[in-house]
Amino acid sequence: MAIQWYPGHMHKAQKAIKEVLPQVDLLIEVLDARIPYSSENPAIAQLRGDKPCIKVLSKTDLADPELTALWQGYLEQERGVKTFATTTEQPGRIKLLVDLCRKMLPEKDAGAKNINAMIVGIPNVGKSTIINTLAGRMVAKTGNEPAVTKDQQRINLGSGVTLLDTPGILWPKIENPDSSYRLAATGAIKNTAMEYDDVSFFLAEYLIKAYPELITAHFQLERLPTSELDFLEMAGARRGALQTGGRINLHKICEVLINEFRSGKLGRISLETPEMVEREKLAIAEAKARKEAENAERKQRFKDGSRNSDRADRKEQKNLPKPPRQRGLGKATKKT
Numbered sequence: 001m002a003i004q005w006y007p008g009h010m011h012k013a014q015k016a017i018k019e020v021l022p023q024v025d026l027l028i029e030v031l032d033a034r035i036p037y038s039s040e041n042p043a044i045a046q047l048r049g050d051k052p053c054i055k056v057l058s059k060t061d062l063a064d065p066e067l068t069a070l071w072q073g074y075l076e077q078e079r080g081v082k083t084f085a086t087t088t089e090q091p092g093r094i095k096l097l098v099d100l101c102r103k104m105l106p107e108k109d110a111g112a113k114n115i116n117a118m119i120v121g122i123p124n125v126g127k128s129t130i131i132n133t134l135a136g137r138m139v140a141k142t143g144n145e146p147a148v149t150k151d152q153q154r155i156n157l158g159s160g161v162t163l164l165d166t167p168g169i170l171w172p173k174i175e176n177p178d179s180s181y182r183l184a185a186t187g188a189i190k191n192t193a194m195e196y197d198d199v200s201f202f203l204a205e206y207l208i209k210a211y212p213e214l215i216t217a218h219f220q221l222e223r224l225p226t227s228e229l230d231f232l233e234m235a236g237a238r239r240g241a242l243q244t245g246g247r248i249n250l251h252k253i254c255e256v257l258i259n260e261f262r263s264g265k266l267g268r269i270s271l272e273t274p275e276m277v278e279r280e281k282l283a284i285a286e287a288k289a290r291k292e293a294e295n296a297e298r299k300q301r302f303k304d305g306s307r308n309s310d311r312a313d314r315k316e317q318k319n320l321p322k323p324p325r326q327r328g329l330g331k332a333t334k335k336t
Contacts, residue, residue: 014169018047023116024164026104027053028097030121030130032186033063033085034270036071037277038179039122039188041169052080052104054097058126061087064270074274088129097134098159108160118164124187131155131165139165175284178202182271187262200254203261204228206271214267218260232257 027048032039036057055075060068072083084100086093101117102108108115121127132138135155155163174180181202184194205228207215212224215231219238225231236242236253243249260266 014043017044017118017120017166017169020164021047021051021118024051024118025108025115026101026117027051028056028101028117028119028163029053030056030058030119030125030127032122032125032188033057033060033068033071034186035179035182035272036075037272037274038176038182039125039186041120041122043169044120050080053082054100054104055081055083056097056121056130057083057085058130059087060085061089062264062268064268067270067273070274071270086130088126088133091133094130094133097130098157098161101161102159113160115161116164117161118166120166120169122169122183122188127165131163134163175288176280178272178280185258185261185271196254196258197251200232200257201228203257203271204231207231207266207269211267211269214269218266 027044029040029044036055040055057063057068057071068085072085075081075083082100082104084097088094101115105115119127119131134157139153139155153165155165157163174183180189181199183189184199185203204225208225208228208231215221215235216224219235221231221234221238225234232250232253233248235257236248236250239253239256241249241252241256261269
């Protein structure tokens with residue numbers, strides 16, 4: 001089951017973005033390098049149209065470097081898109097974004113015209129830290145939790161670039177359930193809107209398959225776990241996450257796993273690959289087509305059943321014997 005989180009201020013922010021987009025020359029979309037596809041807001045893609053876009057892969061210090069390079073090549077296949085990989089610990093590199101904005105719009109750069117850029121992104125991808133670095137001062141609130149920024153603001157970055165900051169927004173319905181778990185694992189969904197145990201089981205299953213050596217070494221396990229529960233019990237025993245009677249405190253070790261993943265203590269890990277995402281997109285499209293076909297068939301059966309039922313009712317009414325005429329209700333007789 002997908003995890004959903006779409007508070008009211010996000011709906012309001014999306015409407016505001018749509019209203020101001022005609023004034024924008026270029027979009028800067030900040031993505032989490034660990035989940036470039038899952039952190040890419042489909043609503044932004046629809047609103048952007050053919051405007052040029054810089055996709056900033058943030059938190060690359062937490063992501064698998066080989067997969068980050070793969071994702072850059074994959075994302076840049078889209079027309080008008082350039083990628084920019086960075087971390088919040090690279091202020092010098094982040095400032096190069098201003099130069100890239102001008103290069104993306106050569107006609108404006110040649111005429112020394114002002115560029116209006118809008119920066120967007122889901123919650124907790126480091127967007128506010130990037131803005132403060134670009135501005136050279138504290139202009140956006142930062143925090144290690146989603147939904148810190150709630151309002152739009154315009155920031156003059158110098159060099160002829162004005163930046164419009166927007167609140168971090170998700171979208172009303174996350175169709176890919178795996179994406180919702182990845183968003184929860186990375187901290188884009190508020191902790192109160194998710195179940196730690198549920199998300200940890202998803203994360204554990206992926207780590208066993210994708211990074212077995214890493215988790216075995218990190219938790220000092222004697223062998224490779226055979227299942228999510230096996231892994232969490234082994235890790236819980238190593239970390240002393242025990243209840244009375246020596247049983248594993250499952251909730252506690254689940255919290256440890258998520259927090260250590262988010263902080264990078266587990267190592268540089270990415271939760272999705274372009275190949276994996278293509279398979280998931282195909283599966284979602286096929287499931288959606290099946291559901292639409294089933295709904296259409298159900299509606300047709302209902303219509304056919306209704307028509308057949310009406311015909312049967314009319315036929316039955318036609319074949320019923322006519323009731324006898326009651327006295328006093330026939331035609332009036334002419335008085336003589």
